[in-house]
Amino acid sequence: MLGGLAAAGHAAQLGDAFWLGLAATGAHLAWQVGTLDIANAANCASRFKSNVQLGGLVAVSMLAGKLTTAAVL
Numbered sequence: 001m002l003g004g005l006a007a008a009g010h011a012a013q014l015g016d017a018f019w020l021g022l023a024a025t026g027a028h029l030a031w032q033v034g035t036l037d038i039a040n041a042a043n044c045a046s047r048f049k050s051n052v053q054l055g056g057l058v059a060v061s062m063l064a065g066k067l068t069t070a071a072v073l
Helices: 002-011 014-037 041-049 051-072
Strands: none
Touching: 002 014, 002 051, 014 041, 014 051, 041 051
């Protein structure tokens, strides 16, 4: 997932804010995997529901990356 987002950000020539957001996205994914307890249904549901924040983080990162690129031009 991160590789695909990085390739898209590079192709779109997004600014530095995108790359900071991508790092935060990676940290969120690492948190999901690192704290997952597959035997605990509530834990699994919580990690699943946190994908709403993950999607928002990706969207804000792309928008911020675009805005920081436009500011440079």
